[in-house]
Amino acid sequence: MDRRSFLKASAFGGSAAAATALAAPAIAQGKRTLTMVCTWPRGLAGVWDSVERVANSISAATDGQVTLDVKAAGELVGALEVFDAVTSGQADMYHGADYYFVGQHPAFAYFTAVPFGMTAPEIMTWYYGQDGMALHHELGEVFGIKSFLAGQTGAQGGGWYRKEIKSADDFKGLKFRMPGLGGQALSKLGASVQNIPGGEIYQALSSGALDGTEWIGPWSDEKLGLQEVCDYYYPAGFHEPGAALSIACNLDVFNELTPSQQKAIELAGADAHQANYAQFIANNGPALKRLIDGGTQVREFSDDVWDAFGRASVELLDSYTSDELFKKIHDSAQASMKASSAWLALSDSAYSAQRNRVLAAM
Structure with missing residues (x-):
């Protein structure tokens, strides 16, 4: 589908037309400064590290020919407005x-x-x-952006709760923060789901606007102070078994860059993706121990809760497959996941289980 036709026919088309575009990227003596807006507050543990790594890598890889003017959430546009800012030309890139x-x-x-x-x-x-990656590009180009992965948190926790979750019924009426399709699935269990930016979660919990929340994992959650307002933590969740972050560049801006500069952006994203994953995994274990030592009550969802999560998730994903592009991406991801998990279950997972059993007995 032609992206201009798509935008004209969509609800976003109106906001794109109404947005005020800033000047094109600053160009001086062959150098370019691209404005990158972010969904994260400045300094937010883990995710902001990915922002800084991307910016530093692009500058280093291009010998300073391309630099990023990084704007945290709220400094140019709101956290959840970065997509519109880049597609409309108000900013050149986003990280989110x-x-x-x-x-x-x-x-x-x-x-x-x-x-x-x-x-x-x-x-x-x-x-x-x-x-x-090709499908990420295909989807992004409908909206006039060029997208790349640029961060990875690993498996995210099932969330923080004021009260223990003993059955799926406990989600009925629960005011809970969970974005994306996970949040839509949780709403099928009767939860009142909200999509609140990370920088606003603590205040929402403190004020009673939320009964619980998911964020990322023990390290980031500890930094955010969630243990101060919720007693119960569930390390395993259904909604984000692996969570990638992305950068996206306005397509017209991206096409104006040289091939080597374009590759620098792609490789900066890939570098941040693997480094960010290592960072989260390295920090989550020690952080969880600190949380437990500090009084956090760690729990696991019961099988009936997991079954309810599963039914809601499958029903939700199936409901979107009437969209041709969604189905194409969905089918590709599902096929890859099944093939990969079949091997990993027989290799990595089996090895890890045996390693843990043997070492525990010694």
Whole structure:
């Protein structure tokens, strides 16, 4: 579909037309400064590290010919307005989680996380070893952007709660923060789901606007102070078994760059993706221990809760497959996940289980 026709026919088309575009990227003596807006507040643990790594890598890889003027959430546009800012030309790039933009197209969720979807290694396999990246580009170009993965949190926790979750019925009426398609699935269990930017979560919990929330994992959650306002933490969740972050560049701006500069952006994203994953995994274990030592009550969802999550997730994903592009991306991701998980279950998972059993007995 022609992207201009798509935008004209969509609800976003109106906002794009109404947006005030800033001047084109600053160009002086062959150098370009691109404005990158972010869904994250400045300094937010883990996700802001990915922002800085991307910016530093692009500058280094281009010998300073391309630099980024990074704007945190609220400094130029709001956290959830970055997509519109880049597609309209108000900014040149964004760094964020693409599942924030399922209102533009639900398939964007596949480039962060979908409920009962891929783990981080499975996402990497699909994106870098199969057709995930090409599909990310195909989807983004409908809206006039060029997209790349640029961060990875690994599996995200099932969330923080004021009260223990003992059955699926406990979600009825629960005011809970969960973005993306995971949030839509949770709403099928009766939860009152809200999509609140990360920088606003603590205040919403403190004020009672939320009864619970998911954020990322023990390290980021501890930094955000969620243990101060909720007693119960569930480390395993259904909604983000692996969560990627993305950068996207306005397509016209991207096409004005040289091939080597374009490649620098792609490789900066890939570098941030793997480094960010290592960062989260390295920090989550020690952070969880600190949380437990500090009094956090760690729990696991019961099988009946997991079954309810599964039914809601499958029903939700199936409801979107009437959209041709969503189905194309969905089918590709599902096929890759099944093939990868079949091997990983017989190799990595089996080995890890035996390693843990043997070492525990010694």
